[in-house]
């Protein structure tokens with residue numbers, strides 16, 4: 001394929017409820033949509049998942065657009081691309097900026113899947129017909145409010161819940177949840193809010209039969225996580241610390257984690273995500289698909305990736321209506337009894353809803 005036109009749209013989506021982590025609150029989601037068209041007219045879609053502020057990783061909506069406009073789009077336009085796996089080599093002169101790279105690589109995977117008449121899941125080698133999903137719950141104003149929310153999600157069928165923790169909002173909150181819901185498949189995510197000096201608190205979490213503790217320590221650390229893992233029974237799941245296959249290889253070698261959360265944007269695209277999946281499978285490290293409060297295009301890519309065989313734990317890809325009044329795809333992503341059906345039609349399997357997208361677009365630029 002040769003990309004002849006790339007459109008970047010900046011959209012802003014109102015959220016049903018604010019989402020709070022150890023580092024901040026998001027009450028509306030801004031994101032970039034990438035629409036790429038090749039010389040035969042096939043259209044592929046990608047989503048850039050960075051937030052407005054760099055609290056999760058260093059990328060933002062603005063840095064993503066800067067990278068796309070000044071570096072990534074000029075590399076790709078009018079270049080012959082045989083297979084989406086070639087994109088990472090074309091980007092090899094650009095350091096990091098994984099979410100920017102991933103957004104356009106995702107559109108290329110979509111085009112490739114359509115042209116080879118496969119679903120994106122099949123193109124990646126996934127064979128699950130449905131995927132198991134959980135839900136991630138932000139920090140709430142009270143523990144009672146949190147427990148009510150969790151019960152609602154369990155009643156809807158979600159297969160596990162994840163709650164956000166931070167210093168001062170951890171052991172007692174989990175104790176209260178466990179008192180009411182002793183058998184709930186439950187995990188926690190700290191988004192890097194602790195250090196080894198909090199060993200005592202982190203060890204207390206071992207008492208609550210948690211599925212895992214996600215990213216307790218620094219975003220760029222795998223050494224302290226290995227020290228911590230040796231002192232915990234509960235598996236550590238790395239999120240922010242894993243931005244590439246090489247990060248994953250080193251973390252596994254050091255014993256820094258028992259589980260890895262794979263996010264397509266955080267690792268620079270579907271090709272790298274699949275490589276990490278395969279590496280983890282060889283090393284008996286279970287994986288699951290993380291989320292970035294994606295709109296429908298990002299959700300569609302997550303669903304396709306999760307169809308790979310070593311995604312054995314429920315991920316964070318909730319249904320469209322969990323965050324959005326109205327999603328940007330048709331049909332919307334539906335969760336039934338904790339499962340999402342993996343679409344079998346060619347490409348991402350959902351159609352962008354241009355009426356909704358146009359309504360939400362703040363600005364747009366076409367590159368040729």
Ligand code: OSB
Pocket residue numbers: 056135136189191239290291292293294316317318
């Ligand atoms: O750490 O997994 C995370 C949301 C924004 C940024 C980081 C994270 C999250 C979530 C929610 O936990 C994931 C989702 O529902 O999309």
Ligand code: MG
Pocket residue numbers: 189191214215239240261290
């Ligand atoms: Mg996380």
